[in-house]
Amino acid sequence: MTKLIGYARVSTRPQSTDRQEADLLAAGVRRDDLYVDQGVSGARVSRPKFDRALDALEVGDTLVITTLDRLGRSTQNMLDFAQSLRDRGAGLRVLNLGGGNVDTSTPMGSMLFTIMAALAQMEHDIKRERILDSVSKRRAAGKNLGGRPQRVTDSQIRSAIHLVEGGDPAAQAARDLGMSRATFYRRSRALSD
The missing domain is CATH 1.10.10 (Arc Repressor Mutant, subunit A)
Known part of the structure; x- marks a missing residue:
């Protein structure tokens, strides 16, 4: 019998996975098949609950995530991951990709996933570029860059x-x-x- 294995992740502890969990449960993932990483960056190679979710996948099962950025940051890594799932006989379903579900087990879904993975990486790279530009401009202007305030004067x-x-x-x-x-x-x- 095939199962839906859900995965949710947030990068920092104060963030909540409530919305992701609700979307995954509404998509048919059972609570027992839902894995959640709290305070784990998508850039990390090893994510404890993500690794357990992958271990739970069997032939015919589908990994379900809410958005593409829950998988990672690099287009190549996402494409390699989708291919490794196909090689294992498992599928990948992204709930909120382009306004609808994308299932990589279909040719159209695979194509959309590839395009959206490239766009997700581009968006991440542009955001990073803007942050670095802002920091360098603030530094050049002699402005405060933030950080922890000194308690002792x-x-x-x-x-x-x-x-x-x-x-x-x-x-x-x-x-x-x-x-x-x-x-x-x-x-x-x-x-x-």
């Missing part, structure tokens, strides 16, 4: 340096600031440069 570090120069232990000054001694020394050197 330079003024607090200077005050702690004066205490240490007055005889207080550096370890105690660092503890009072809520940082390691190594971080205190690093920040102190940065201020004196």
